[in-house]
Amino acid sequence: MVLTVFTWRYGGREVYLYGSYNGWGDGTVMNSMNGSTMALSAAIDLPPGYHQYKFLVDGTWQVDEEQLRVIDEQGVINNLIFVEEPSVNAQRLPPEAVRGTLDLDSIRDMQLEASSSGVLPNGRILQLPEDRTDASRHRLFVHLSSFKAHDLMPNSGKALALDTEVAVKQAFHIMYEQGLPVMPLWDEQNSRISGMLTASDFILILLELHQFRALLTDEELEMHTISSWKNEKLRYQRDVAGALLPLQRRELIQVGPDDSLTDVALTILRNEISSVPVIHSPEDGSCPQLLHIACLAGILKHICRHFRHCLQYLPLLQQSICNLPVGTWTREFGWANNRTLLTLHASSSLGCALNLLIKARISSIPIVNDNGVLINIYSRSDITSLANGSVYAHIQPDQTMLSQVLEVLNESGHDRYRVCTRFAPLYTVMEVLSDPAVRRIVVIDSSTRRVEGIVTLRDVFNLILS
CATH class of the missing domain: 3.10.580.10 (CBS-domain)
Structure with a gap:
């Protein structure tokens, strides 16, 4: 057995480690490292070989996007670790491999000796076979057709x-x-x-x-x-x-x-x-x-309620959103469709935002700084906030900055927006969007908070009912 340390560097109130090493049985509580509020760790004795694992963070399944990921036979994305024999000086996976996502057959066939042919492509993500995607869509279609x-x-x-x-x-x-x-x-x-x-x-x-x-x-x-x-x-x-x-x-x-x-x-x-x-x-x-x-x-909440405990029958929902034709993205990540994500700055006028919402036929606009970092979001439904104190009677849209409007919105105390990373599973995004108060989720880089895309309710249904 080899004592192996696992780390989770992204915070959380309750974080548990689960893995294939014990048949995905009882989870291990992860504890803070050196008093850090973000970094947590757990040490487990493991036999040599490959082991899959993932984290349960505040009730939501997560994988570490910075580590090697694998798609198992059910289409579920997990992290993967190789535990070496203590007495064998085996070569480790090359650094270029840690951000990849591979299918299990590729992992099993991979030779551990360092060579040019053994280097895994950085950021590679294996797409779910088309027949399994169609099967997931068919199950969802049949299910929705059987309810009124x-x-x-x-x-x-x-x-x-x-x-x-x-x-x-x-x-x-x-x-x-x-x-x-x-x-x-x-x-x-x-x-x-x-x-x-x-x-x-x-x-x-x-x-x-x-x-x-x-x-x-x-x-x-x-x-x-x-x-x-x-x-x-x-x-x-x-x-x-x-x-x-x-x-x-x-x-x-x-x-x-x-x-x-x-x-x-x-x-x-x-x-x-x-x-x-x-x-x-x-x-x-x-x-x-x-x-x-x-x-x-409401329909999405119905789906989540019925399939929450049997996701193995819907591998499509376990795919990362960056691996699916869903959402609107910045030019850097614009693989999902031909649209490019539109953004505005806080110094833009309210009139500019309102005209853009109508003319571009979109429901919301991320507000970013000069570096593309998410500051806030302005949506069509936010227009009713101008009724608070009859603000609408005292403003001129072309002379009112979004920063002023956002101050009024922030006074409500409600969550202005929800975020995720592009590696979030589709089901996790669906759970968030099933809240009637949340009609879109902003995709950001976990370290820089730069906006990468946005996924709406309409995007999800266009995907599963297409």
């Missing part, structure tokens, strides 16, 4: 709607107080849900009014009801070039309680919306009933 929209509904709760004759100003405050980025609209005259009021509506309202007025006031916003705004929006809307074009009226997009979760998710994706009302229409023609507002986060 009513399965997303809580045992007790309420669904709120705004009357179309409510003033925009009042609607602004209600959405802020309720913490809702979108609300259905009730048409009293026709006794039906007629549409949705979104954060994008408020962005367009501020941009439109600011175009004609130097300063917004309470009175100016109070003159506009939701119905009058919707009629105005139907006549004109900015295209990506800033011109005014006529807009075709779109019927309310909705789903029924018996629609499958697959259909609900695809309805949201195909119509480029963030949520969809679940409406029951009685056969007798009586007033339709608003039952629930379905969103991708």
Whole structure:
């Protein structure tokens, strides 16, 4: 047996070491090294040979991205260590190997003698075979198709709607107080849900009014009801070039309680919306009933709840996000799609951010410093924060810096954003995104905190339902 020291250098309240050396049985508690709050270690007697291991950090499985990684037969990524015979002066893996990820067959066939053919490519990551990827997607598709929209509904709760004759100003405050980025609209005259009021509506309202007025006031916003705004929006809307074009009226997009979760998710994706009302229409023609507002986060929570303890059947979810066509990335890591991640500085204007959100048709923008280090994030839904203290009535978007707006947002005390590294497993990202308050996760370098990409709810569903 050889006493082997394992280290975890990234902190955590409770960190346990698990490994193949004991059949992934009881974990070993890792203790701080020399009083450090970040570096922890554990020493274990191991027999010579290869051993897989990983860390349970505050309830989440993690691997050390700086050490050699391996994909096992189930498609799970683990760290790998080779323990040498004490009496044998065997060559260790070359330094170039420590950042690689290999399949087990490659490891088993690899010769330990140092030679040019034995050097592993730096950063190599083996992709999951296409048939196993398709199998994971098929299992998810079948699962979602076997559950209905009513399965997303809580045992007790309420669904709120705004009357179309409510003033925009009042609607602004209600959405802020309720913490809702979108609300259905009730048409009293026709006794039906007629549409949705979104954060994008408020962005367009501020941009439109600011175009004609130097300063917004309470009175100016109070003159506009939701119905009058919707009629105005139907006549004109900015295209990506800033011109005014006529807009075709779109019927309310909705789903029924018996629609499958697959259909609900695809309805949201195909119509480029963030949520969809679940409406029951009685056969007798009586007033339709608003039952629930379905969103991708709710469907994702359903997936995580059902597959949390059987991930071996979904190897796709155990892949690192950097190894999957998911998310939007900076040019350095832009392998997932043809889009390039857009960022802004804190000195940029609020007007610049709002225009970029609308014209680029994105939901959020990372705010970075001159070195690309993450400072904060600004999202479409953040527009409702301007209702706090009627801030919207006292600002000019083109003369207000994002740093000033972010100060208001930070006063809420809520987490402004969540982060991960590009080596995070897809399932870990899905767990984070299943929180309705979290609609995207920023990918950063663990040591420099430079922004590398962003993964949204829509990205995850485009991947698993494509």
